Amino acid sequence: MGLKATLLLGSIMTLSVANPSLAADWQALPDQAPFPADNPPSEAKIELGKILFFDPRFSEHGxxxxxxxxxxxxxxxxxxxxxxxxxxxxxxxxxPTVWNAAFYSVQFWDGRAATLEDQAKGPVANPIEMGMASLDEAMARVAKIPGYQPLFEAAFPGEPNPITGDNAVKAIAAFERTLITPNSPYDRYVKGDAAAMTEQQIRGMETFDALGCTSCHSGANFSGPTLPIGTGFFMKFPTYPGSAYDAKYKLTKDPGRYEVTKKAADRHLFRVPTLRNIALTAPYFNNGQVPTLDKAVQVMAKVQLNKDLTEAQTADLVAFLNALTGEFPELALPRLPGTPNMSVIPPVDPHLKVKAHR
Amino acid sequence: MGLKATLLLGSIMTLSVANPSLAADWQALPDQAPFPADNPPSEAKIELGKILFFDPRFSEHGxxxxxxxxxxxxxxxxxxxxxxxxxxxxxxxxxPTVWNAAFYSVQFWDGRAATLEDQAKGPVANPIEMGMASLDEAMARVAKIPGYQPLFEAAFPGEPNPITGDNAVKAIAAFERTLITPNSPYDRYVKGDAAAMTEQQIRGMETFDALGCTSCHSGANFSGPTLPIGTGFFMKFPTYPGSAYDAKYKLTKDPGRYEVTKKAADRHLFRVPTLRNIALTAPYFNNGQVPTLDKAVQVMAKVQLNKDLTEAQTADLVAFLNALTGEFPELALPRLPGTPNMSVIPPVDPHLKVKAHR
Known part of the structure; x- marks a missing residue:
């Protein structure tokens, strides 16, 4: 048994002693995300993907x-x-947050994309998002920016015409797979640092398990079991319809995965979202209608578990969820390649009114 | 005479020998920008300013x-x-570009702000820009973000209530004063590196001077002489109205500085803009109506100097202007302090139509 295995065993033992009642399989966040066989990461690919991720010029108005x-x-x-x-x-x-999205087995709230590569194709050509006519139109702009040519060549060596939509989303996905937030208080705690979480956070962790939250929010990413890419871990929301929350937060308006499959069984099914960094991503739920985390916790207990939380339980759960805020890697601000002497963004629709002068 | 002075003299001599016909006072970009006496820079202030500069939460919709x-x-x-x-x-x-904006003696196209501090107050509360009701409303959001408290305290030590609008714009201005792009081919050339510019760029530099472009675009920033803060170096645009360009590019629509002063003499006066990094900031002019740099150069020659450029002159000038693209400092991506369990961005106006589902 090597040092690593010993340490791991040590960690688990520490945890077991400290919290003998915990039944859940508590896992720390891996340092690396899985990737599809046809898109292994490389430094050049990640760097290109990062530049594309920050470049606004592939949206209709730039x-x-x-x-x-x-x-x-x-x-x-x-x-x-x-x-x-x-x-x-x-x-x-x-x-949804892009942090740790690489650990999902499907993308989007309704799981309509199997991979981060497929996901990245969506917003570009969505008329209510980036609004390009197509991914090809976006790539036509990329091709007009001279500095992208060497970046694509370095990321996809040997390809005669590397500037393609498929390569662009591969690069973006490769960058997104580096967006991992390890070493949250929770992660340090389950690795054996008993002082990493406060007493209230530990109580919240036990409550989280005891209530049954872990039946959906399980695994290292708190988004369900590790499944093959494209599988998806979906749950009905609300599982217990009929509470006052349905109307207050419009919980039954969105048919969820039904929109993708048109199967009645998929009505109101949503991908179980990660809880990592959840304290930083208010407002909450698929429709963003719930403004605070304490209210979100109460709604979840009611509509998913049919339980009414006490104030103390709510506070403990919120404290635990705050222990899932990880360390964000330091990133350098990318420099977007220029288009000397011109812009690739077309002048905007002439029908738009100029509302004021300055 | 110290080493630096000797080197400088050597540089000037080299330049004089290479281009004996040059009359203009060619200056390299300083490494440091001037700052107002009441806002000396500090590392903590610059860091805070950078975070504020990137934070979208002080706009109406976040x-x-x-x-x-x-x-x-x-x-x-x-x-x-x-x-x-x-x-x-x-x-x-x-x-306008924020790079090297610290070298202007007034801000905005019409010079309506004396300093970067004053400028930074404008867009936040402009209904067609960031759209807050006031700077105070923006600061109320800042005050709700716990992580800003220590940042303001470090930037403005000793102040009992450092989270103020005045301090926020001081920090932003301090950050902006670091946004300097030295070491362009032009800068290296005037410092004595005769190989830093191409032959065409040198021809373009001579043409730039001979045509009279330097009568406005002078000084280290190519935006006119160094003047006391608040003074402003303005010029009438177009100086020679009546060309076909007036209608084509709507050159006489904007009354310019007249909007600020209501003086007839200020009609169509604009601050002379920097030409640094001009190759990267298409489309051109105060109204952004001219799409390319070669066209911009031709328009300027016609409406400011009443001259028609040849294709060769145009190409040389564009080449020279490309030699004004400097080195951009590497910046780390800032981390914006979070608001655990909530958002400071209010849910958006209920009258807005949701246009589609995804």
């Missing part, structure tokens, strides 16, 4: 990048009920 | 930061004719 709604300077979303796309458009769902 | 329109990942603007603010609003003027 104003929105991936980072606009999945802001890696924060908890990886936009802290809004929904995001704002081209022409001031809003969708009905809240932007 | 979607726009300073960096949205003055993108330091690019040439410091948004490569658009005009910027897009809250509610899809557009203004009539093009966002």
């Amino acid at each position: 104003t929105l990048s991936c980072n606009s709604c999945h802001n890696v300077m924060t908890g990886g979303d936009d802290n809004r009920p929904n995001s704002i796309g081209m022409h001031d458009a809003r969708g009905g769902r809240s932007a | 979607t726009l930061s300073c960096n949205s329109c003055h993108n330091v990942m690019t040439g410091g603007d948004d490569n658009r004719p005009n910027s897009i603010g809250m509610h899809d609003a557009r203004g009539g003027r093009s966002a």
Whole structure:
């Protein structure tokens, strides 16, 4: 038995002694995310993906990048009920965090994309998001930016025409797979540092398990069991409809995965979201209608477990969820390659009114 | 005479020998920008200013930061004719670059702000930009974000209530004064590296001087002489109205500085903009109506100097202007302090239509 295994065993034992009642399989966040066989990471690919992730020029008006709604300077979303796309458009769902998204087995609230690569194709051509006519139109802009040519060549060596939509989303996905937030108080605790969480956080962890939250929010990412890519771990929300929350927070308006499959059994099914960094991603749920984490915890207990929480339970659970805020890697601000002497963003629709002068 | 002075003299001599016909006072960009006596820079202030610069939560919908329109990942603007603010609003003027803005003696196209501090107060409360009701409303959001408290305390030590609008804009201005792009081919050339510019760029430099461009675009920042803060170096645009360009590019629509002073003599006066990194900030002019740099150069020669350029002159001038693209300092991506368990961005106006589901 090597040193690592010994330490691991030591950790588990420490944990068992400290919390003998815990039944859940508590896992720390891995340092590396899985990746598809056809898209192994490389430094050049990750760097290209990062630049693309921050580049707003592939949105219709040149104003929105991936980072606009999945802001890696924060908890990886936009802290809004929904995001704002081209022409001031809003969708009905809240932007999920990009942090640790690499650990999901499907992407989007309704799981309509199997991989991060597939996911990245969506917003670019969504009329209420980045609003390009197609991924190809976006790539036509990329191709006009001279500095992208060497970046694509380095990321996809040997390909005669590397500037393709498929390669762009591969690079973005490769970058996103580096967006991992390890070493949260929870992670340090389950690795054996008994002082990493406060007493209240430990109580919250026990409550989280005892109530049954772990039946969905399990695994290292608190988003369900590790499943093959494309499988998806979905749950009905609300599982117990009929509470006052349904109307108050419009919980039954969105048919969820039904929109993808048109199967009645998929009505109101949603991918179980990660709880990592959940304290930083208010407002909450698929429609972003619940403004605070304490209210979100109470709603979940009621509509998923049919339980009414005490104030103390709520506070403990919120404290535990705050222990899931991890360490965010330091990133350098990317430099976006320029288009000397011109812009790739077309002048905007002439029908738009100029509302004031300055 | 110390080593530095000797080197400088050597540089000037080299330049004089290489280009005996040059009359202009060619200056390299200073490494440091001037600052007001009441706002000396400090590391803590610059760091706070940078975080505020990137934080979108002080816009009405939580979607726009300073960096949205003055993108330091690019040439410091948004490569658009005009910027897009809250509610899809557009203004009539093009966002000036933030790079080297510290070398201006006034801010905005019409010089309506004396300092970067004053400038930073504008967009936050402009209904067609960040759209807050007031700077105070923005600061009320800042005050709700716990992580800002220690940042303001470190930046403004000893102040009992450091979270104020005045301090916020001081910090932003202190950060902006670090946004300097030295060591362009032009800078290296005038410091004595005769190989730093191409032959065409040197021809373009001579043409730039001979045509009279330097009568306005002079000094280290190519934005006129160094003047006391608040003075402003303005010029009439177009100086020679009546060309076909007036209608084509709507050159006489904007009354310029007249809007600020209401003096007839200020009609169509604009601050002379820097030409540094001009190759990266298309489209051009106060209204962003001219899409390319070669066209911009031809328009300027015609409407400011009443001269028609040849294709060769145009190409040489564009080449020279590309030699003004400097080195951009490496910046770390800031981490925006979170608001655990809640969002400071209010849910958006209920009258807005949700246009689609996803």
